[in-house]
Amino acid sequence: MTSNPAKRLVVVGAGPGGYEAALTGATAGLAVTLVERGKLGGTCLNWGCIPTKHLLATTLAVEALAAQAKQKLASGTVTPDLAAIQAKKKKLIAATHSAMAATLQKAGVRHVTANLTGVAPGLAQVAGGGETEDLPFDALILALGSRAASFPGVKPDGQAVLGVAPVLDFTEAPESLVIVGAGAIGLEIAAVYHRLGTKVTLVDAAPRLAPAEDPDVAKVVAQVMRRQGIDARPGVTVESLVTEDGRAKLTLAGGETILADKALVAIGRFAATVVPGLADCGVAFADPSPNRSWIKTGDTLEAAPGIYAVGDCNGRVLLAHAASSQGVYAARHAAGMETGPYAPGPIPGCYYGSPEIMRVGAIAAPGDLVSEAAFVANPIAQAHADTPGFARVAWKNDKVTGITAVGHGASTMATLATVIVSQAWTRNQAEELIFPHPGLDETLKAALLGEKKVKA
Amino acid sequence: MTSNPAKRLVVVGAGPGGYEAALTGATAGLAVTLVERGKLGGTCLNWGCIPTKHLLATTLAVEALAAQAKQKLASGTVTPDLAAIQAKKKKLIAATHSAMAATLQKAGVRHVTANLTGVAPGLAQVAGGGETEDLPFDALILALGSRAASFPGVKPDGQAVLGVAPVLDFTEAPESLVIVGAGAIGLEIAAVYHRLGTKVTLVDAAPRLAPAEDPDVAKVVAQVMRRQGIDARPGVTVESLVTEDGRAKLTLAGGETILADKALVAIGRFAATVVPGLADCGVAFADPSPNRSWIKTGDTLEAAPGIYAVGDCNGRVLLAHAASSQGVYAARHAAGMETGPYAPGPIPGCYYGSPEIMRVGAIAAPGDLVSEAAFVANPIAQAHADTPGFARVAWKNDKVTGITAVGHGASTMATLATVIVSQAWTRNQAEELIFPHPGLDETLKAALLGEKKVKA
Numbered sequence: 001m002t003s004n005p006a007k008r009l010v011v012v013g014a015g016p017g018g019y020e021a022a023l024t025g026a027t028a029g030l031a032v033t034l035v036e037r038g039k040l041g042g043t044c045l046n047w048g049c050i051p052t053k054h055l056l057a058t059t060l061a062v063e064a065l066a067a068q069a070k071q072k073l074a075s076g077t078v079t080p081d082l083a084a085i086q087a088k089k090k091k092l093i094a095a096t097h098s099a100m101a102a103t104l105q106k107a108g109v110r111h112v113t114a115n116l117t118g119v120a121p122g123l124a125q126v127a128g129g130g131e132t133e134d135l136p137f138d139a140l141i142l143a144l145g146s147r148a149a150s151f152p153g154v155k156p157d158g159q160a161v162l163g164v165a166p167v168l169d170f171t172e173a174p175e176s177l178v179i180v181g182a183g184a185i186g187l188e189i190a191a192v193y194h195r196l197g198t199k200v201t202l203v204d205a206a207p208r209l210a211p212a213e214d215p216d217v218a219k220v221v222a223q224v225m226r227r228q229g230i231d232a233r234p235g236v237t238v239e240s241l242v243t244e245d246g247r248a249k250l251t252l253a254g255g256e257t258i259l260a261d262k263a264l265v266a267i268g269r270f271a272a273t274v275v276p277g278l279a280d281c282g283v284a285f286a287d288p289s290p291n292r293s294w295i296k297t298g299d300t301l302e303a304a305p306g307i308y309a310v311g312d313c314n315g316r317v318l319l320a321h322a323a324s325s326q327g328v329y330a331a332r333h334a335a336g337m338e339t340g341p342y343a344p345g346p347i348p349g350c351y352y353g354s355p356e357i358m359r360v361g362a363i364a365a366p367g368d369l370v371s372e373a374a375f376v377a378n379p380i381a382q383a384h385a386d387t388p389g390f391a392r393v394a395w396k397n398d399k400v401t402g403i404t405a406v407g408h409g410a411s412t413m414a415t416l417a418t419v420i421v422s423q424a425w426t427r428n429q430a431e432e433l434i435f436p437h438p439g440l441d442e443t444l445k446a447a448l449l450g451e452k453k454v455k456a
Numbered sequence: 457m458t459s460n461p462a463k464r465l466v467v468v469g470a471g472p473g474g475y476e477a478a479l480t481g482a483t484a485g486l487a488v489t490l491v492e493r494g495k496l497g498g499t500c501l502n503w504g505c506i507p508t509k510h511l512l513a514t515t516l517a518v519e520a521l522a523a524q525a526k527q528k529l530a531s532g533t534v535t536p537d538l539a540a541i542q543a544k545k546k547k548l549i550a551a552t553h554s555a556m557a558a559t560l561q562k563a564g565v566r567h568v569t570a571n572l573t574g575v576a577p578g579l580a581q582v583a584g585g586g587e588t589e590d591l592p593f594d595a596l597i598l599a600l601g602s603r604a605a606s607f608p609g610v611k612p613d614g615q616a617v618l619g620v621a622p623v624l625d626f627t628e629a630p631e632s633l634v635i636v637g638a639g640a641i642g643l644e645i646a647a648v649y650h651r652l653g654t655k656v657t658l659v660d661a662a663p664r665l666a667p668a669e670d671p672d673v674a675k676v677v678a679q680v681m682r683r684q685g686i687d688a689r690p691g692v693t694v695e696s697l698v699t700e701d702g703r704a705k706l707t708l709a710g711g712e713t714i715l716a717d718k719a720l721v722a723i724g725r726f727a728a729t730v731v732p733g734l735a736d737c738g739v740a741f742a743d744p745s746p747n748r749s750w751i752k753t754g755d756t757l758e759a760a761p762g763i764y765a766v767g768d769c770n771g772r773v774l775l776a777h778a779a780s781s782q783g784v785y786a787a788r789h790a791a792g793m794e795t796g797p798y799a800p801g802p803i804p805g806c807y808y809g810s811p812e813i814m815r816v817g818a819i820a821a822p823g824d825l826v827s828e829a830a831f832v833a834n835p836i837a838q839a840h841a842d843t844p845g846f847a848r849v850a851w852k853n854d855k856v857t858g859i860t861a862v863g864h865g866a867s868t869m870a871t872l873a874t875v876i877v878s879q880a881w882t883r884n885q886a887e888e889l890i891f892p893h894p895g896l897d898e899t900l901k902a903a904l905l906g907e908k909k910v911k912a
Contacts, residue, residue, distance in 0.1 A: 016893070049894050050835050057839030058529050064517035065534050073514050073541050076534040078521050084529050092838055099833075321893040348892040358892070377555075379506050382548055383513030412868040415897040418889060419875055433874060436804040436814070437472070437777040438505050441871040 007031060009334055010124045010137040012116045015042020017311030017323030018143030019100060021331040025141075026107040028335035033135055035126050037115045040100045041093070042145055043312075044320040047165040050096075051089055052188045055168070056352050058085045059195040063354060066228075067385040082196060083171040116144075119277040119307075139306045139334035142295065143327060144272035146312035149291070154180055154265055159243035161263045164189070173198045174261035178250045180238055181266035182209040184351045187221065189264055191353035194230050201258055202232040203250070209234050210351065214363045217406045220389045224355045241265070271295075272313050281307055286315055299341035301330045308334065322347050345422035348414040355389055356410040361402030361421040364394035370455045371395065373446030375407040379438040384408050391447040399424040400448070409440045416441060420448070463487060465790055466580045466593040468572045471498020473767030473779030474599030475556060477787040481597075482563040484791035489591055491582050493571045496556045497549070498601050499768075500776040503621040506552075507545055508644045511624065512808050514541045515651040519810060522684075523841040538652060539627040572600075575733040575763075595762050595790035598751065599783060600728035602768035605747070610636055610721055615699035617719045620645070629654045630717035634706045636694055637722035638665040640807045643677065645720055647809035650686050657714055658688040659706070665690050666807065670819045673862045676845045680811045697721070727751075728769050737763055742771055755797035757786045764790065778803050801878035804870040811845055812866040817858030817877040820850035826911045827851065829902030831863040835894040840864050847903040855880040856904070865896045872897060876904070 009025040011018045014036035022034040039046050061078045068074035104111050112135075114128025124135040148163045150156060156163040164185055167177075173196035179186045182204035190200045202225070204211065208218035209225070209232055218234070225232040237253035241263055248263030270291040278295075279285075282304035286294040294315025295303045303309045308330035311323030325344050332338040351357035364370045372392040375381040381389075389407020393400055401424070403417040420430070430448035435441055465481040467474045470492035478490040495502050517534045524530035560567050568591075570584025580591040604619045606612060612619040620641055623633075629652035635642045638660035646656045658681070660667065664674035665681070665688055674690070681688040693709035697719055704719035726747040734751075735741075738760035742750040750771025751759045759765045764786035767779030781800050788794040807813040820826045828848040831837040837845075845863020849856055857880070859873040876886070886904035891897055 044893070053835060053894055054839040057836065058524055058841070060840075061517050061520035061524060061530060061534070064520055068514055068517060068536065071540075071544060072537065073544060074517060074534055074536040076532060078517070078530055078532040078534065080524070080530040081528065084527075088527060088529060092835075096835075319893075321890050324893070325890050345888060345890055347890050350892050350895070379509060379548075379552075380513065383510040384516075385514075409868070411892070411895065412865070412897075414892040415889070415895065415900075416872045416875065418892070419872065422889065432801060433871070433878065434777050434781050434801055434803050436806050436867070436870040436874070437500070437775075437780070438509055439806070439867065439871065441868075444871075 008136060008138045009033070009141065009331065010035065010135045010139075011141045011143060011331075012124065013042065013143035013145055013311070013313075014040045014100075014111075015143055015145050015311060015323060016044050016320040017327035018042070018141065019104075019327070020324040021141045021143060021310060021327035022104060022109045023107050024328045024331035025335060026109050028332060028337055030139075030331070030335055032108070033110045033112055034104060035112045035114055035116055035124070035135070037113065037128065040097050045093060045096055047168060049320055050093065051168045052185070052192070053352055054089045054092065055085065055192040056188060058088075059192055062195040064384075071385050073385065080196060082173055086169060086171050116275055119275055119281055121281055137306075139308065141308045141310060141327065141330045141334065142275075142303070142313055143311045143323065144275070144309075144313035146269040146272055146318060148265065149268040149270045150265055151267070153240045154238050154267060156265050157243050160246060160248040160261065161241055161243055161265065164264065164266055167262070167264045175199065176260035176262075177201070178203070178241075178248055178258055178260040178263040179266060180204070180241060180250070180263065181268065182206070182232065182234060183212065183266065183268065185266040186264070187351055187353040189266065190225070190230055190232075194228055199260075200230045201250075201260065202230060203236050203238065203252070204234045205237055207235045210357060213357060213359060214392065214404045216390070216392070217357055217404060220355055220406045221357070223388055228354070269312065269318055271315065278303075283307060283309075300333050301326055301342050306334070317347050319347060319349060346418055348418045350411040350414050352411055355407050357404075357406045358410045358414040358417065359402070359404045360414065360417045361400075362394050363402060363404065364392065364455045366455050368455050369395040369452045371447055371450035371452045373443050373450050375440075375443050377446070378440060378443045380440050381408045381443070391444045393447045393450075395452055398426055403444070403447075405444065407443075413441055413444050417444065464592060464594045465489070465597065465787065466491065466591045466595075467597045467599060467787075468580065469498065469599035469601055469767070469769075470496045470556075470567075471599055471601050471767060471779060472500050472776040473783035474498070474597065475560075475783070476780040477597045477599060477766060477783035478560060478565045479563050480784045480787035481791060482565050484788060484793055486595075486787070486791055488564070489566045489568055490560060491568045491570055491572055491580070491591070493569065493584065496553050501549060501552060503624060505776055506549065507624045508641070508648070509808055510545045510548065511541065511648040512644060514544075515648055518651040520840075527841050529841065536652060538629055542625060542627050572731055575731055575737055577737055593762075595764065597764045597766060597783065597786045597790065598731075598759070598769055599767045599779065600731070600765075600769035602725040602728055602774060604721065605724040605726045606721055607723070609696045610694050610723060612721050613699050616702060616704040616717065617697055617699055617721065620720065620722055623718070623720045631655065632716035632718075633657070634659070634697075634704055634714055634716040634719040635722060636660070636697060636706070636719065637724070638662070638688065638690060639668065639722065639724065641722040642720070643807055643809040645722065646681070646686055646688075650684055655716075656686045657706075657716065658686060659692050659694060659708070660690045661693055663691045666813060669813060669815060670848065670860045672846070672848070673813055673860060676811055676862045677813070679844055684810070725768065725774055727771065734759075739763060739765075756789050757782055757798050762790070773803050775803060775805060802874055804874045806867040806870050808867055811863050813860075813862045814866045814870040814873065815858070815860045816870065816873045817856075818850050819858060819860060820848065820911045822911055824911050825851040825908045827903055827906035827908045829899050829906055831896075831899050833902070834896060834899045836896050837864045837899070847900045849903045849906075851908055854882055859900070859903075861900065869897055869900050873900065
């Protein structure tokens with residue numbers, strides 16, 4: 001690409017990947033058209049990271065008080081006004097939409113509200129507002145995102161059984177909520193509505209909560225949820241989940257039924273719908289099933305020459321910051337500013353519920369060398385009356401390969417942990433750094449300096 | 457020292473510097489005696505970092521609710537029980553004392569509760585419990601700490617005018633509190649008692665709040681305090697501060713008087729009292745006045761051959777983690793395990809009040825290149841309804857030389873900032889690191905990637 005950089009860049013999808021790709025392309029001097037059928041910001045801004053963090057932050061005082069009250073250090077009540085919280089959320093998100101639109105305009109990106117209806121070599125066909133348009137491109141960046149997964153027996157019906165979007169928009173907390181799926185979304189929504197007084201039941205077919213994380217993380221999550229009174233049940237099979245008489249009825253294998261005012265299906269993500277013509281352009285998919293049709297990409301994030309796929313739609317890492325990083329690279333590659341393969345550093349992942357979880361790099365496997373420290377000795381965690389959890393470091397050849405933490409404020413360590421993993425620190429590097437005292441990060445330091453042992 | 461490493465190490469003072477020195481010395485194989493006249497943990501554990509953080513954390517729900525209530529997103533009341541909070545604080549600190557004592561014992565450190573009454577070459581004289589003892593040493597590490605500063609007109613009197621220790625131990629919040637001194641202690645205590653319903657007045661002779669920090673930090677602190685209703689007045693001269701009819705009476709130059717139930721004097725630190733015999737051993741002091749008699753140390757933290765001074769008492773950096781770092785180095789040097797000069801990386805400093813402040817490295821001076829970002833655009837700060845403040849990066853030769861932040865959760869960035877300053881990052885390094893989204897650290901990233909401009 002370097003000898004003949006792209007001039008016309010079409011980006012499809014204005015989530016974190018597409019938005020950054022469009023801006024980066026424009027900065028690099030390309031003529032950029034950004035096609036988005038819905039709102040700017042994608043899942044992250046509209047139905048994901050941002051609204052969940054808003055609901056978690058605005059309800060945090062409930063939990064802070066509960067932790068102190070449990071130790072008889074404070075009394076009182078905190079009553080969040082969910083309708084007002086939602087109104088402010090809408091306002092904040094709308095302000096972000098405006099800021100993003102202004103930034104795109106200032107950068108000279110043409111923003112088209114339309115659907116991608118087809119792709120032919122060098123041509124993207126879009127339709128919106130009753131009109132169609134052919135957008136010729138030298139490079140195309142697909143940032144199509146993903147969609148909420150569902151299965152025949154476990155599928156939002158728009159009545160009492162819902163996907164994450166409507167649950168994030170409740171203006172009144174349901175009296176009871178069943179959540180199917182104990183990944184990041186399920187755990188965060190459980191924390192929010194528990195704080196709002198909802199009786200929460202959380203089920204997952206996986207044998208433990210937060211099934212993508214270290215098994216010992218699940219133990220802490222289970223312990224904290226038990227103390228909070230959340231009924232969390234990993235390892236159960238859902239027979240069916242239906243609306244009956246206006247309420248959600250969950251039937252487990254074995255016959256037990258659980259009734260709740262509402263149910264949330266949060267069992268992962270499916271690939272975005274296949275776009276007509278992509279295959280003819282040479283684009284391949286991970287799986288012929290539409291649900292698993294993640295777009296295959298090579299070292300340069302190209303799915304076919306000049307056609308890139310970034311973010312969720314390539315199925316690599318379904319995280320906003322991973323998408324942004326890929327979007328920047330793809331636009332730079334299209335502009336001839338990158339020639340080597342896409343080689344991001346480690347990508348942190350956080351769960352912002354209660355307890356918080358973060359991980360960067362490898363999960364230690366049995367037999368791996370690990371060192372660790374518990375939050376129970378951390379004065380900040382002690383002061384917050386929130387001491388369950390630990391930080392754990394995975395080592396290989398005396399270098400850090402991964403860091404996991406679960407507990408009070410664990411997400412605040414994620415960037416630091418990303419630096420440490422990306423630089424593959426030795427114990428000595430951790431020893432030489434002066435950590436501020438007192439701080440949560442000191443538990444990470446204690447873990448880095450702890451005795452290495454073989455993980456059972 | 458390498459050819460003839462010390463065998464008998466005497467450490468005086470069991471604060472963060474002395475405690476770490478003793479443990480490090482024992483690990484290095486020295487015969488260590490740790491002399492402490494009072495409690496293990498020094499100012500940090502007993503009257504400083506730890507109790508302030510306990511009071512801040514246990515009262516945080518008040519502020520979290522207030523921030524939400526101001527935006528009409530929540531209602532309610534949070535009533536901390538200060539007596540219960542203090543009882544738990546005592547319990548936590550006592551548990552830490554026990555843990556420290558057990559760690560010392562396990563390491564083989566002899567712990568002597570006594571005063572250092574004199575030093576002669578190779579001999580420390582101590583007295584405690586009615587007995588005296590001569591402790592011969594090959595190396596002596598003085599970790600004597602510091603004491604609260606006072607001046608003739610502004611001096612705790614044990615009645616209504618108090619030092620920080622009794623103010624940290626109040627079991628009932630005073631109706632009104634005057635604080636003289638707007639440094640870290642004054643600002644943190646102001647936050648605590650404001651949350652507990654006390655009417656707080658804060659004065660400082662310096663022209664701005666947090667006078668050791670970037671002047672723009674002071675503007676944010678002043679803005680936040682004004683909104684909270686704290687009467688903060690920098691640039692005023694205290695004429696006198698006395699107890700009158702059981703209450704504190706502050707008289708300002710110009711004649712204005714302010715009455716309050718209690719007053720706190722928090723105007724800095726003085727050197728610890730001079731120890732007889734030190735000068736004869738060749739130890740020199742920064743200033744002949746006892747208040748300014750910081751122990752002079754050379755490149756190896758030695759004040760005289762084989763006599764080290766670490767932590768506050770050498771007047772370098774009055775922070776717990778700085779003391780710990782120096783204590784470790786001094787013990788290792790005494791054991792022949794370090795031969796080069798003491799060369800710590802950058803030392804972070806945090807203020808944990810409201811707003812939080814953190815700084816690592818240089819404060820940008822007018823004419824320096826800086827880049828910055830405001831918290832107002834950060835989704836986490838937005839969600840917490842706590843958006844004042846910024847992160848600012850100082851640059852020299854395209855490398856980071858300092859980072860300052862003030863605002864919601866600024867202290868949580870301190871370790872990351874320490875890594876970035878210690879490694880003197882370029883803009884490119886910041887660009888390549890994948891920051892987790894959404895996170896407060898993204899404001900630091902935005903500052904690192906921001907346009908560089910000359911500071912006015």
